[in-house]
Amino acid sequence: MRILEINGLTFSFAQAKEPVINDFTFSMNKGEIVGVLGQSGSGKSTLLRLIAGLEIPMKGTVKITGIPVVNEKLFIQPEDRSVGMVFQDYALFPHMTVKDNILFGLIRTNRNERKHRLKEMLELVHMEDYEKRYPHELSGGQQQRIALARALAPQPKVLLMDEPFSNLDADLKASIRLELRSILKKTGITCIMVTHDRNDVDSICDRSITMGSGNRISSKGKVLKNNTI
Amino acid sequence: MKLEMVKRYAQKELNGWWIVSIIGATVILLPILYVFLEIFQQPNENWFQIRVYLLKNYVTNTVILVLITGILTIFLGVTLAWLTSAYDFPLRNFFRWGLILPLAIPPYIASYTYRTMLSYTGVVQSTLRNQFDYQINPELFNFSSLRGATFIFTLFLYPYVYIIARAFLENQSSSYIESARLLGRKPTAVFIKVVLPLARPAIIGGAGLVTFEVLSDYGVTSYFGIHTITTAIFQTWFGMYDVDTAMRLAAWLMFIIIGVFILERLLRQRKRYHLSNKTKPLVPIKLKGLPRAGAFSYCFIVLSLGFIIPLFQLIAWAGMTFNKVWDIFFFTLLKQTISIAAISTLIIILVSTVIANVCRSKWAFSYMLSKVITSGYSIPGAIIAIGVLAVFIKLDKTLAPFYSYVGLGKAPLILSMSIVMLIVGYIIRFMATGYNAVEVGFEKIGTKYTEASRVLGHGVTKTFFRVELPLIKGALFSGFILTFVEICKELPLVLLLRPFNFETLATKTFQYAKDEMIHEAAIPSLMIIGISTMSVIVFHLIDKRVKK
Numbered sequence: 001m002r003i004l005e006i007n008g009l010t011f012s013f014a015q016a017k018e019p020v021i022n023d024f025t026f027s028m029n030k031g032e033i034v035g036v037l038g039q040s041g042s043g044k045s046t047l048l049r050l051i052a053g054l055e056i057p058m059k060g061t062v063k064i065t066g067i068p069v070v071n072e073k074l075f076i077q078p079e080d081r082s083v084g085m086v087f088q089d090y091a092l093f094p095h096m097t098v099k100d101n102i103l104f105g106l107i108r109t110n111r112n113e114r115k116h117r118l119k120e121m122l123e124l125v126h127m128e129d130y131e132k133r134y135p136h137e138l139s140g141g142q143q144q145r146i147a148l149a150r151a152l153a154p155q156p157k158v159l160l161m162d163e164p165f166s167n168l169d170a171d172l173k174a175s176i177r178l179e180l181r182s183i184l185k186k187t188g189i190t191c192i193m194v195t196h197d198r199n200d201v202d203s204i205c206d207r208s209i210t211m212g213s214g215n216r217i218s219s220k221g222k223v224l225k226n227n228t229i
Numbered sequence: 230m231k232l233e234m235v236k237r238y239a240q241k242e243l244n245g246w247w248i249v250s251i252i253g254a255t256v257i258l259l260p261i262l263y264v265f266l267e268i269f270q271q272p273n274e275n276w277f278q279i280r281v282y283l284l285k286n287y288v289t290n291t292v293i294l295v296l297i298t299g300i301l302t303i304f305l306g307v308t309l310a311w312l313t314s315a316y317d318f319p320l321r322n323f324f325r326w327g328l329i330l331p332l333a334i335p336p337y338i339a340s341y342t343y344r345t346m347l348s349y350t351g352v353v354q355s356t357l358r359n360q361f362d363y364q365i366n367p368e369l370f371n372f373s374s375l376r377g378a379t380f381i382f383t384l385f386l387y388p389y390v391y392i393i394a395r396a397f398l399e400n401q402s403s404s405y406i407e408s409a410r411l412l413g414r415k416p417t418a419v420f421i422k423v424v425l426p427l428a429r430p431a432i433i434g435g436a437g438l439v440t441f442e443v444l445s446d447y448g449v450t451s452y453f454g455i456h457t458i459t460t461a462i463f464q465t466w467f468g469m470y471d472v473d474t475a476m477r478l479a480a481w482l483m484f485i486i487i488g489v490f491i492l493e494r495l496l497r498q499r500k501r502y503h504l505s506n507k508t509k510p511l512v513p514i515k516l517k518g519l520p521r522a523g524a525f526s527y528c529f530i531v532l533s534l535g536f537i538i539p540l541f542q543l544i545a546w547a548g549m550t551f552n553k554v555w556d557i558f559f560f561t562l563l564k565q566t567i568s569i570a571a572i573s574t575l576i577i578i579l580v581s582t583v584i585a586n587v588c589r590s591k592w593a594f595s596y597m598l599s600k601v602i603t604s605g606y607s608i609p610g611a612i613i614a615i616g617v618l619a620v621f622i623k624l625d626k627t628l629a630p631f632y633s634y635v636g637l638g639k640a641p642l643i644l645s646m647s648i649v650m651l652i653v654g655y656i657i658r659f660m661a662t663g664y665n666a667v668e669v670g671f672e673k674i675g676t677k678y679t680e681a682s683r684v685l686g687h688g689v690t691k692t693f694f695r696v697e698l699p700l701i702k703g704a705l706f707s708g709f710i711l712t713f714v715e716i717c718k719e720l721p722l723v724l725l726l727r728p729f730n731f732e733t734l735a736t737k738t739f740q741y742a743k744d745e746m747i748h749e750a751a752i753p754s755l756m757i758i759g760i761s762t763m764s765v766i767v768f769h770l771i772d773k774r775v776k777k
Contacts, residue, residue, distance in 0.1 A: 054680050056237045075237050078683040091681040095699045104695070105685035154686060 002066065003190040004028040004051070004158050009060035011043070011050055019058065020046055026209065028158075033184055033191045035201035038211025044194040045088070048160040051192070052085050053078035065157050084156035084189075088163045090147035092135035098122075098146050099131040105154040121149040124183055141172045148180070152187060159184070161193040165200060177203040244689055250584040254601045257657050260616025261608060264483060267476040267619075275465065275474045283461065284481075291457040291485070293375060294382070294450070295443050301383040302439045303432055306390025309531060310428075311420055314398040315406070317513040318521045324528040325395075326769045331535030332388040333761035335718045335735070337448025338754040340381045341742040342539045344372040344452075352542065373453045381449055384535045386442055390435030392768070397431035398424065403511040429496070437493045444486060445609035447721035448739055458482045459721065462611045466725065472619055479612040486607060540758065546751035554752045563756065566733040569648070570716040573655035577663040577712050578705055580656070585667040586693060589676060599668070606661030610654075610722035617654045617726060621645035651726040655716050663712040670704020671697070707767050714764040718757055 006026045012019040020043040028034055036044045049055040051062055053069065053076060061071040064083065069076040084105075092101050102121050106114045122128045125145035135143055144164060151159055164180070165173045181204045184191050195201060201208045312318075313325045345351050347370040354370065357363045371377070405427055409419045425432075450457050458478055465475040516524055547554075584602050588595040605613060621644050625632075632641055644650065678700065682692040720735045727736065734753045741750035 052680075052684050054683070070237075077688070078680070079686045079688050081684075083684060085681070085684045087677055087681060089677065091677040093678055093681070093696055093700075104682070104687075107686050150685070 001030045002027055003030045003032075003064065004192075005061075005063040005066075006051070007061045007063075009047075009050060009062065010058045011046055011055060012058055021050070021057075024060070028190055028192070030190055031185075031188050032207070033181070033193065033205045035205035035208035036192060036194045036211075037196065037198060037201060037208055040196070042211035044196075044211060045162050048085065048162050048192065048194055051158065052083050052160055053081050082154075082157045084151035084154065084159045086144075086147045086151050086159070086161040086164050088166055090135075090143045090167070092143055092147055092150070094135055096134075097131065098127065098133050098135070098138070101135070101146060102131075102150050102153050105150060107154075117153055121153050124152070124186070125149045140167050140169075141176060144168065144176065148183065152189065157190065159189045159191040161191060163194055163196070165195065165197065180204055246583055246587045246689060249580070250587045250598060250602075253580045253584055254598055256653065257605060257660060258601055260613060260620050260653075260657060261483075261604065262616075263619050264476050264479045264612055264616040267473065268480050270473065270477075272477060273471070273473055275469055275471050276477055279461070279465070279474065279478070283456070287456055287458045287461050287478075288481075288485075290375065290450075290455055291444065291459075291482075294378060294455070294457065295440050295489075297375075297379045298382040298386065298443050299436050299440055301379065302387040302390050303436050305383060305387040305531065306435055307394050307425070307428065307432055309387070309528065310391050310394035310398055311424060312524050312528065314395055314511055315416075315424075315513055316520075316524055317515045318524040320525065320528075321513070324532065326765075327532055327536075328391055328528065329388045329765050329768060330532065330762070331385045333758050333765050334385055334536065334539055335448070335720070335757060335761070336381050336385045336442075336446065337452060337720055337735075337739060337742070338543075338750075338757065339385050339539055340372075340377070340449045340452050341747055341750065342542055342754075343381060344377065345747045346538075346542055347372055375455060378449050378453050378455055382439070382443055382446075384531075386439045387531075387535075389438040389442070390432060393431045393435040393438075394428050397428050399511050402427055406511060433493055433496050437489065440489050441486070441607050441609070444482065444489075445611070445721065447611060447724065452739075452742060458485070459609060459611045462615060463721075463725070466615070466618075472615065472622065475615050476619055479615045482609060483612055486609070490607070543751045543755050543758070546748040547755055550748045550751060554749050559752070562732055562734060562737055562753070565731065566717055566735075569651065569655075569733065570713050573652050573659070573716055574663070574709055574713045576652070577656055577660055578667065578709050581660065581664040581667045581708065582701075582705065585664060585671050586689075586697070588668070589671055589679075599664070603661035603664050605657040606659070608658070610658055610719060611725065613658050614654055614722050614725035617650055617657065618645065621650045621653075646728055648728055648731065651723060651728070651731075654722045654726045655719070658719070658722055659712050659715050662715050663708045666704050666708030666711060667701065670701035670708075673704070674700045707771060710767045711764050714761050717760045 004027060006024060009021055009024040010019050011021040020041075024047070036047060038044045046055060050057050050070075051064075056075065057070060059072075062069050064081060068074055069081050093104065096104065099118060102118050103114055106117055109117065118131070119128075122131060125148055127142065127145050127149065130138065130142065130146070135146070138146065144167070148164075165176070168176065177200060184204070193200070193205060309324075309328055313321055313328065347353050349355075349367055354365055354367070357365055372380075402424065405423055406419060409423045414422065445459065446457075447459050447463060451460050451463065458481060462475045462478045462482070465471050465478060581602075584598060588599040622642070625642050625645050628644070629639070629641075632643060633639055637643060674697065678696050679692055682696045683689075687695065717733070718735060720739055723733055723736055724739070727733075732740075734757050738750045738753040738757065741747070741753070
C-alpha cells in the first residue's frame, strides 16, 4: 500500500535563482524506511519540511495514504497531516518534562489511553525511569530517544527524521543506529530519514535516494539503491 | 503561477491572528496618514501668519537644539562608554550601570529642578552668598534659554548614546583595539583612529534616539519659553483651537523626522564596520595615578549632575511639602496614572504578541507589517496626538446621527472627549517599545518548538498558549515594564489627549512647575523617577543575563 506519493514537487527559496527541489517524484510503501542522502544545501531537509507542511511548494502534489495534503488548490496545515517529525536538534519543549513532551501530541485520546501510550512509548525507547526529567537533564542520546518517542506517540502515518544523529558522538551513534532500526521495525512505521552519512543508511534503511551532483533532486537524477540488511 | 503561490501562502498563513494584526496596523497608521494628508488641504489664515512670522524661528530653534544636543550627547556618551569599557578604575562596575540612571529622570523634571536650584533664591546662589559671601553674576546661571535646554537634554539624554556605544565597545571591538595597541598606537590615537570610526553606527543609532527625544519634547522647551515646532503645535491647538494648522505643523515636523531618518541611513551607508564574527569581551586596562583619578572624577561628576544632585534636591523639597501634597488627591492621581498605564500597556503587549507572532513568517508582507507597527516610536507624541484627535473628531462627526438617534444630543463629542482617545494615543506611540521586546523573545526561541508543536497536531493558537507563551513570558514581562514606564513618563501626548480634569503624575508635575509650585512638584516627580528606575533595573538585568 502506498503511504506517501510525491509528484512533480518543485521548491525555491525566496532569493534563489534556481529551485532547490525540481520536479521531484517519489513514493513509499507502508513500513518502508528510506534514507535521503546528499551534500549540505542539496534540499534534503527542505524535502522533509515540504512533506510536513512547514514550507509551501511552488508546484507539485503530496499525498499521504492516498489523500492529497498539498496540490494547486489545497494546502493542509501541518497539524492535520498526521506526520511525525524528529528534528535535527530534537526541539524538545524545555519547559515540559519528558512525560509532558510525549503526551503533548496525544490530543484526541482519553486519559487511560494517554497513560497507556506514554508507558508504551517509554518502554519502546527504554526510558521508563525518566518521565519526570526535563530535557536539559538528559544526555544527547536520551534526548534523541525522547524525541523519537514523542514523534511516534500520536501514531503518525509517516515519520520524518532530519539528521537524527548529527548531535551524537561517534560511539553513541553506532549503538543507537541498530536500536533505532529495531524500534522503527517494531512499530511498523513508514519513515524517511535525512542524513549525510552513508553508514546510517546502510544500518537502518531499506533503500535510499541520493541528491544529484548538482545538488538538485530530480526524478531523473535520483539514484535508487536496494539495500539488503 | 505567482497567483497560485499567493493562494497557497494565503491558505497556509491567513488566520485570525492575521486579521487582528491588520486591524492593529490600520489603527496605528490611520492618524499618521491623516497628518500627512493635511499637506494637500487648503491652508487657512492662521497658517499664513505662522509661516510668514513664526515658522522660521520655530525651525531654527528646533534645528539648533537638535544639533548642539546631538554633538554634546555624542561626546559625553562615547567618552564615558570608552572609559568604562576600556579602562579599570575605582567604582568602574558601579559606573557601568550607574551612568544609565539619568535616563530615569525625565528632562522636564530636571529642567525645573535645575532652574530653581540655580536661581537667585536657589540652593547654589544662596549658599555662595550666605556661607561664602560670594555674589555670583546671575546671568551665568540664566537657565531660561537654549543654553539651559541643551544642558538639560545633554545631561539627561546622553545615556542613549552611552548604552549603545558601550555595548558595541565591550563586545565587538576587542580584536581591533588589541591590534591597534600591538601596532604601537597610544590610547588617544586608538580612540580617535579606531574606536570612533568603528563605533560610528552605534553612535549614530544613539544620537538618532536623542534627536527623536528632543524633537518630541514639550516639557523642557515650553518651561524655558523656547519656541520649537512642537511647542507651536500646542499653541495653535490650545491658543487658537485650530486643529488644521496644528496638523500642518505636525506634518512639517514629520518631514524633519523623515529627514533625520534618511540622514541616519546615509551616514551608515556603504561602509562595513564589522568584519570579525567572534565576539570577545574587551579586557580593561588598569589605570594608575592621575588618569585613574581623572577617569573616576569624570564619571562621578556626570553621575552627580545627571542623577545624584537633582535626586537629593527633589528629596529635600519633598520633605518640605510632604504633608501638603501627600493626601487623598495624590492617591487618586497615582491610581489614575497606574491604571491608565497598565490598561494601555496590556493592550500594547497583547497586540504586540499577536503581530510579532504573525511576523515570524517569511512573507514580505509580514516585514512591512512590523515596520508599520513600530513606526509610532520615532514620531513625536504631539504629532500622534494631533492625528488621533483629528481622527476621533471625524469619527464623532460621522457618528453624530447615531448619537442623536440614541438621545445623546445633536452633535456631541463623545469619543473625542473620552479616555479612549488617550489610550489609543499611548498605544500608537509606545507600540514599538512593547513590540521590540516581544520580538526579541520570539527570535530567541526560534521556530523549532512551534514547528514541533504543529507537526504534533496543535494549531497556531494552541501552540501559542502551550509552547510559545511559557517560553517568551520573560520577554513579555520586560516589554511590559519598559512600556509601562514610558507611558508613566509621557507628557505631550497626555496633555493634548486627556479628557477634561484628568491628571497623571506627569501632567500634575508639569502643572505644579508651570504654576511655580516647584517644591510641591517634588513628590510626583520622585514617584515618576522611582517608576523609571524600574526600567533601568530591567536594562541592567537583561545586560547581566546576556553577559552570563
